[in-house]
Amino acid sequence: MKYIDPHIHMVSRTTDDYQRMAQAGCIAVTEPAFWAGFDRSSVQGFYDYFRQLTEYEPRRAAQFGIQHFTWLCINPKEADDPGFAREVVSLIPEFLDCPGVLGIGEIGLNKNTRNELTILEEQIRLAEEHGQMVLVHTPHLEDKLKGTRIIMDALAASRIDPGRILIDHVEEHTVAEVLDRGFWAGMTLYPDTKVTPQRAVDIIEMYGTERIWMNSAGDWGCSDPLAVPKARLEMRRRGHAVEIIDRVTLNNPLTFLGQSERFSVDVESA
Amino acid sequence: MNVPSENSCPMTRTQVLDAYFMEHRARLLDIAAFLDRLDRAAGEPEDDIRETSFRRALEILTDGRTGRAGRILTMLSDQTTELPVSAAGMKGAIGAPVSLTGDPS
Numbered sequence: 402m403k404y405i406d407p408h409i410h411m412v413s414r415t416t417d418d419y420q421r422m423a424q425a426g427c428i429a430v431t432e433p434a435f436w437a438g439f440d441r442s443s444v445q446g447f448y449d450y451f452r453q454l455t456e457y458e459p460r461r462a463a464q465f466g467i468q469h470f471t472w473l474c475i476n477p478k479e480a481d482d483p484g485f486a487r488e489v490v491s492l493i494p495e496f497l498d499c500p501g502v503l504g505i506g507e508i509g510l511n512k513n514t515r516n517e518l519t520i521l522e523e524q525i526r527l528a529e530e531h532g533q534m535v536l537v538h539t540p541h542l543e544d545k546l547k548g549t550r551i552i553m554d555a556l557a558a559s560r561i562d563p564g565r566i567l568i569d570h571v572e573e574h575t576v577a578e579v580l581d582r583g584f585w586a587g588m589t590l591y592p593d594t595k596v597t598p599q600r601a602v603d604i605i606e607m608y609g610t611e612r613i614w615m616n617s618a619g620d621w622g623c624s625d626p627l628a629v630p631k632a633r634l635e636m637r638r639r640g641h642a643v644e645i646i647d648r649v650t651l652n653n654p655l656t657f658l659g660q661s662e663r664f665s666v667d668v669e670s671a
Numbered sequence: 672m673n674v675p676s677e678n679s680c681p682m683t684r685t686q687v688l689d690a691y692f693m694e695h696r697a698r699l700l701d702i703a704a705f706l707d708r709l710d711r712a713a714g715e716p717e718d719d720i721r722e723t724s725f726r727r728a729l730e731i732l733t734d735g736r737t738g739r740a741g742r743i744l745t746m747l748s749d750q751t752t753e754l755p756v757s758a759a760g761m762k763g764a765i766g767a768p769v770s771l772t773g774d775p776s
C-alpha cells in the first residue's frame with residue numbers, strides 16, 4: 402500500500418512521525434506554508450521559514466524515503482496587516498524555482514476580512530504572473546461557508562485554470578460548490594474539526610472520486626499524521642475496491658500535483 | 672450541480688449497524704451526558720449561541736430528512752455577507768455563528 406499525504410506541516414512533526422508514515426506506506430508529502438501557532442515578528446522570520454521548507458525539510462523527509470514538496474505564501478491569519486504581508490509576499494519569487502516548490506499556498510481567508518481578501522487577491526495575481534498552481538486554505542468552523550464562496554469568487558476573477566487550484570478543508574456543506582465550479586477539493590482528516598476519516602469516506606460515496614483527495618494536515622494542534630492510511634482502512638472496511646482507495650489517496654494527488662513540472666514521484670520504485 | 676448520490680454506501684443497513692452501532696451508541700450517550708452536565712452546572716441558563724445552535728442541530732438529527740451533516744454545518748455557519756476591514760479584536764471561530772437565522776433546516 403502506497404499513498405501520498407498532500408497537505409501536512411512536517412516542520413511541526415517529529416522525526417518519529419516520518420518513520421511511522423513511511424512504515425504506513427507514505428511515499429511523498431506536500432507541505433504548504435502556514436501559521437506557526439503564533440504571529441512572526443519580522444519578515445526575516447518568514448525568510449527563514451521558506452528556507453526551512455525548501456532546503457531543510459526535504460532532506461529530513463528523504464532520510465525515510467519520503468519525497469517532500471512545498472507551497473509558499475503568507476498564510477491568511479498573518480495577512481491581516483497588508484503592509485507586513487506585502488513585504489513577505491515580495492520574498493516569494495526568489496524561492497519559486499527551488500526544486501520542490503509546487504506553487505502558492507495555502508492562501509485563503511481566516512476571519513473573512515477585507516485585509517485578508519486584499520492579500521489573497523495579490524497572491525492570486527502572484528500565482529498568475531508566475532504560472533503557479535494554487536493550494537487554498539478555507540476558514541474554520543462557522544466562517545468556512547462564507548469564506549469558501551468569497552475565495553472562489555476571487556479565484557474566478559483570475560485567469561488561473563480552476564483545474565490547477567485545490568480548495569482544501571471542504572466539508573459536507575462546501576464540497577458540492579467547489580466541485581461544481583471546476584476546482585479540486587481536499588478533505589482534511591481531523592479528530593474534532595473538519596472531517597473524520599468516516600465522514601470523508603461518506604463524502605466520497607456521495608460525491609464520487611473525481612477531483613478530490615484527502616490529507617492529514619498534521620501540524621502542532623490536534624491532528625494525526627497517519628490519518629490518510631486510517632481513511633484507507635475505513636474504505637477497505639466498507640468494501641471499497643483497492644482501485645477506488647488508491648485513486649483518492651495516491652492517483653488523484655499524482656494527477657493534480659503532476660501538473661507542476663517540479664513534481665515527480667516514481668511510484669514503482671518508491 | 673453535484674447532488675449527493677443515494678444508495679452509494681457499499682454496505683447493507685445491517686452491515687452498517689454491525690460496524691458502527693456501538694461506536695455511535697457511545698457518542699449518543701456522550702451527547703446525553705453533555706446535556707445533563709449543562710443541567711447540573713451552576714448558573715442560570717444563558718442565551719448562549721453555542722447551546723442554542725446545538726439544540727437546533729438536535730432537531731435536524733430527528734427531522735427524518737437526509738443530508739443531516741451538511742444541513743447542520745450550514746446552520747452552524749455565518750450567514751452574513753459583509754466583510755469587516757480587519758480581524759483586530761475579533762475572537763477566533765467558536766463553531767457557531769453570532770446569531771441563528773431562519774428555519775433550522
